[in-house]
Amino acid sequence: MSTDSVKNTQNQTAGAADQGNHGPGRGNEPLALHLENVTMQFGGVVSVNNLTLDVPQGKIIALIGPNGAGKTTAFNCITGVYQPTNGLIEFMGQPMVRTYPRGKDAKIYKGQNREKYAGQHVLTPTPDQITRLGIARTFQNIRLWKSMTVFENVLTAKHMRAKQNVFSAILRMNLAEEKRMREETMDLLREQGLETVKDELATSLPYGLQRRLEIARALATNPKLLLLDEPAAGMNPQETLELADFVQEIREKYGLTVFLIEHHMDLVMNISDYIYVIDFGSEIAQGVPETVQSDRRVIEAYLGISEDQEDKSNT
Numbered sequence: 001m002s003t004d005s006v007k008n009t010q011n012q013t014a015g016a017a018d019q020g021n022h023g024p025g026r027g028n029e030p031l032a033l034h035l036e037n038v039t040m041q042f043g044g045v046v047s048v049n050n051l052t053l054d055v056p057q058g059k060i061i062a063l064i065g066p067n068g069a070g071k072t073t074a075f076n077c078i079t080g081v082y083q084p085t086n087g088l089i090e091f092m093g094q095p096m097v098r099t100y101p102r103g104k105d106a107k108i109y110k111g112q113n114r115e116k117y118a119g120q121h122v123l124t125p126t127p128d129q130i131t132r133l134g135i136a137r138t139f140q141n142i143r144l145w146k147s148m149t150v151f152e153n154v155l156t157a158k159h160m161r162a163k164q165n166v167f168s169a170i171l172r173m174n175l176a177e178e179k180r181m182r183e184e185t186m187d188l189l190r191e192q193g194l195e196t197v198k199d200e201l202a203t204s205l206p207y208g209l210q211r212r213l214e215i216a217r218a219l220a221t222n223p224k225l226l227l228l229d230e231p232a233a234g235m236n237p238q239e240t241l242e243l244a245d246f247v248q249e250i251r252e253k254y255g256l257t258v259f260l261i262e263h264h265m266d267l268v269m270n271i272s273d274y275i276y277v278i279d280f281g282s283e284i285a286q287g288v289p290e291t292v293q294s295d296r297r298v299i300e301a302y303l304g305i306s307e308d309q310e311d312k313s314n315t
């Protein structure tokens with residue numbers, strides 16, 4: 001399925017998802033991303049269960065929850081790593097992913113809205129097609145190209161934005177376009193404070209700079225939406241503070257929408273405009289940071305303390 005066919009299908013099919021009461025985009029704000037009834041089932045295990053949420057353009061939205069809650073699985077559904085078992089994902093107001101349980105999946109499906117998308121055209125774009133539509137991501141475990149320098153990591157990402165995969169990217173382009181991309185890569189490294197280490201092997205950098213490089217590599221694909229999966233993982237407190245400033249800076253500088261998964265609650269509360277909380281694949285709470293951090297369901301999910309237990313401890 002080509003990127004053009006994805007775009008053509010998007011243009012032919014208006015984004016008709018009912019946003020309902022599922023977040024900050026329920027008013028008139030234009031959405032960068034909309035998930036509706038997204039379910040991911042592996043055999044008999046439901047990892048993401050009927051997830052519906054909105055990510056308005058230009059905002060920083062967080063998806064949080066305990067380990068194993070289904071957060072990274074949701075990101076994998078958005079970026080084409082997994083094909084959801086059921087549901088609709090819209091990007092910039094147009095359908096990008098749409099599917100429903102079929103064949104063997106239909107027989108064992110445990111989720112809701114089984115028939116909602118039945119008979120509609122199935123959309124299952126690949127990760128590289130989704131990247132070219134304007135979505136980039138980072139991973140919890142940093143995935144840099146270990147044998148490449150800092151400069152080469154970012155330059156190759158730029159090539160991949162224009163080509164189909166890493167192999168064709170390495171084959172390069174015509175000289176004029178190659179020169180332009182090298183200049184853009186240097187500009188990006190300069191903007192991200194990585195110019196002085198451009199010739200260093202990526203894996204030789206301190207952990208905080210490796211994380212910054214991974215984000216710079218994502219920016220090299222010129223995204224409209226940036227997905228950050230545990231960007232503060234492995235960072236010390238100072239690096240985490242610098243990361244918070246960095247994410248806000250790139251959001252403003254590049255006009256990005258940011259959707260992040262993060263366990264570092266201070267970071268989430270400081271930079272997020274809105275937060276969704278999931279547990280066992282299902283949404284349990286949503287709201288602005290002040291609301292979420294005092295929600296009993298969130299406290300119970302993270303700390304394992306039920307309302308009854310809390311009442312007993314106070315007597």
